[in-house]
Amino acid sequence: MSDRISISRIRNxxxxxxxxxxxxxxxxxSVVDAVINExxxxxxxxxxxxxxxxxxxxLNEARSKAPVSVDSQxxxxxxxxxxxxxxxxxxxxxxLVWKNLDICTFDEVExxxxxxxxxxxxxxxxxxxxxxxxxxxxxxxxxxxxxxxxWAAFSSRDDAIRA
Numbered sequence: 534m535s536d537r538i539s540i541s542r543i544r545n546x547x548x549x550x551x552x553x554x555x556x557x558x559x560x561x562x563s564v565v566d567a568v569i570n571e572x573x574x575x576x577x578x579x580x581x582x583x584x585x586x587x588x589x590x591x592l593n594e595a596r597s598k599a600p601v602s603v604d605s606q607x608x609x610x611x612x613x614x615x616x617x618x619x620x621x622x623x624x625x626x627x628x629l630v631w632k633n634l635d636i637c638t639f640d641e642v643e644x645x646x647x648x649x650x651x652x653x654x655x656x657x658x659x660x661x662x663x664x665x666x667x668x669x670x671x672x673x674x675x676x677x678x679x680x681x682x683x684w685a686a687f688s689s690r691d692d693a694i695r696a
Contacts, residue, residue: 538575540591546572547592551631555619558630561589610635610684614665615657620645635681639673642666642680 550571551564565588569576576584611618611634619631622641629648632641642662649659665680672683672690 538572538578543568543572543575543588544591547588551592551619552633555631555633555636558622558624558632560628560630561592564592564631565589610665610681614668615661616665617658620662621648635679635684637680638677639666639670639680639683640676643676 546568547564550567551559554564554567562585565585568588569584575588579587610616616634618634620634620637620642621629622632622637622645624630634642637645643666646659646662646666649662651659669680669683669687672686
């Protein structure tokens with residue numbers, strides 16, 4: 534049996550690092566660099582250039598899928614609306630970076646939606662984000678309100694109705 538790090542383990546490392554770095558916004562390249570710096574054996578096993586291309590592809594595929602391990606609040610948010618845990622937003626320097634959805638402002642999500650192709654040409658990503666914004670909008674005070682804050686208000690109201 535090989536001593537190589539398994540692909541599923543590398544994928545998990547990428548997701549964990551992307552989530553950690555998503556609090557400030559991160560490019561795919563910066564996440565890949567961070568994982569390679571923490572796990573230098575990966576570069577030995579797979580070769581540096583091929584590794585970077587492959588890790589970036591693996592990270593982008595993982596970002597577009599449903600979350601694997603998140604807290605229960607996030608799991609419900611992502612499951613109910615079928616949205617990814619991270620979206621691309623503009624950083625303060627104007628660069629597109631990945632950021633965790635629950636700490637995005639409504640303005641950031643709305644801009645992210647505007648960058649996506651119309652739902653006719655894409656999967657349901659745009660439509661699902663629009664549904665999320667429309668559902669949570671009554672619980673926000675401004676465009677700078679965080680999605681996670683309004684989700685908490687929405688959930689507590691929903692729980693109170695069920696009780």
